Amino acid sequence: MRMFADRNHLEDYIMKRSQVISAIKKQISDLLSTRLDERYVYHNLQHTLAVRDACLLLADKTGLPDEDREVLELAALLHDTGFVEKYDGHEDVSCRIAEELLSQHNYPADKLSKVLACIATTQLSSQPETLLEMLMRDADLAHLASDDYFMWVAALREEWRIFQQQTYPDHEWNELNHKFLKGHSYYTNAARELWDEKKNANQKALKKLAKPADAGSDSGRITASRSAQMMFKTSLRNHIDLSNLADNKANIMLSINAIIITIAMPLAATYVKANPYLLAPMAALLSTCLISMFFATMATRPIKMTGLTSDEAIQQGQANLFFFGNFFKMSFDEYRQGMQFIAADENRLDSAILRDLFFLGKSLGRKYTQLRTCYTVFLSGIGITVLIFAVSYLIAGK
Numbered sequence: 255m256r257m258f259a260d261r262n263h264l265e266d267y268i269m270k271r272s273q274v275i276s277a278i279k280k281q282i283s284d285l286l287s288t289r290l291d292e293r294y295v296y297h298n299l300q301h302t303l304a305v306r307d308a309c310l311l312l313a314d315k316t317g318l319p320d321e322d323r324e325v326l327e328l329a330a331l332l333h334d335t336g337f338v339e340k341y342d343g344h345e346d347v348s349c350r351i352a353e354e355l356l357s358q359h360n361y362p363a364d365k366l367s368k369v370l371a372c373i374a375t376t377q378l379s380s381q382p383e384t385l386l387e388m389l390m391r392d393a394d395l396a397h398l399a400s401d402d403y404f405m406w407v408a409a410l411r412e413e414w415r416i417f418q419q420q421t422y423p424d425h426e427w428n429e430l431n432h433k434f435l436k437g438h439s440y441y442t443n444a445a446r447e448l449w450d451e452k453k454n455a456n457q458k459a460l461k462k463l464a465k466p467a468d469a470g471s472d473s474g475r476i477t478a479s480r481s482a483q484m485m486f487k488t489s490l491r492n493h494i495d496l497s498n499l500a501d502n503k504a505n506i507m508l509s510i511n512a513i514i515i516t517i518a519m520p521l522a523a524t525y526v527k528a529n530p531y532l533l534a535p536m537a538a539l540l541s542t543c544l545i546s547m548f549f550a551t552m553a554t555r556p557i558k559m560t561g562l563t564s565d566e567a568i569q570q571g572q573a574n575l576f577f578f579g580n581f582f583k584m585s586f587d588e589y590r591q592g593m594q595f596i597a598a599d600e601n602r603l604d605s606a607i608l609r610d611l612f613f614l615g616k617s618l619g620r621k622y623t624q625l626r627t628c629y630t631v632f633l634s635g636i637g638i639t640v641l642i643f644a645v646s647y648l649i650a651g652k
Contacts, residue, residue: 274359275327281355282331289338293416296409297337297344301397306330308393315444322386325365328356329372329390341417342565345377379587382441392445398435399449403456407431422599429464430598432457486607493614500553500621507550507628511543518543531650535643542635549628553621568592574609 286299309330313323332355336347349370356366372390375382382388397406411427414420422430435457440446522536561583567573575581575596581589596602 308396388441
């Protein structure tokens with residue numbers, strides 16, 4: 255805690271701290287009232303003040319020093335200001351706005367950095383490190399233990415529908431939130447003591463609501479049927495075995511044609527000049543080998559992969575994050591968020607499973623089509639070469 259030389263310095267510090275908080279609170283109130291889209295029914299001024307109140311409650315519970323309490327309260331007031339500009343990535347905008355507003359009040363740089371760190375940690379993919387960051391993260395999710403929890407998540411559902419273009423049937427929405435609550439833990443002992451009991455009660459209530467009204471609605475899902483899962487595993491294994499077999503066949507054709515070319519080229523150079531009738535059959539043989547090698551190579555050539563999958567493609571169920579070619583250039587946080595989004599809903603998970611098998615089959619079909627062309631060219635070319643040789647030999651012998 256900061257040490258003061260006398261009581262006058264202490265009172266002066268308290269007055270300045272109170273003035274900064276009051277000024278920021280007024281600025282945030284004006285900002286969210288005038289610039290925030292009225293369709294933000296969750297991330298609005300009411301939510302901001304609720305998070306501020308939760309921060310102060312946790313600060314009291316943990317006996318937080320006055321300076322840290324001030325940092326935490328300012329972070330709570332400023333943490334969602336970025337929504338006035340955009341939905342995704344609003345935390346970065348909130349940090350920028352916080353820095354601009356606090357700089358107007360000549361806020362100390364060391365405390366400003368703490369405020370910004372607390373704001374940044376409200377992003378779910380981040381990992382809080384300091385006590386202040388943990389308290390901020392816990393306060394931001396205090397609504398999980400609220401008596402009005404279902405009102406809050408209904409408001410969030412409406413925001414996702416408007417700003418994220420995500421819609422869910424009732425049981426899917428309840429299942430999504432049930433899984434989130436089940437996997438969530440507050441970081442601080444204070445938050446756990448205050449809110450765990452009510453949060454667990456909300457989780458149990460969600461569990462009951464998460465079951466589809468129609469008991470037979472799971473009948474078409476792979477994730478709900480052991481037989482379907484077994485069939486998928488068998489099909490996937492067969493596809494992989496067939497892909498390996500196709501690669502082996504292509505490698506055999508590459509080796510055979512390479513050997514033929516290696517032998518035929520020296521022979522052509524040696525004998526064609528003295529026996530011109532060999533030119534046509536040698537040309538036919540070399541052409542056959544080259545075309546066969548082309549299709550064999552195409553059959554084994556890896557497909558084009560971007561390594562990136564957009565959030566839009568994931569949310570619209572148009573991506574398969576189980577295939578490495580769709581995520582190897584993504585960051586771990588992006589991949590984890592995408593997989594959590596897919597795994598949170600049985601229908602999306604089913605869709606990802608089906609897409610995996612479907613596109614593996616498409617790739618396998620391409621391999622075998624090109625491999626068949628390779629074998630057809632090789633067989634036909636050898637036959638044509640023999641025929642040309644016979645005709646050329648007969649003509650040359652006359």
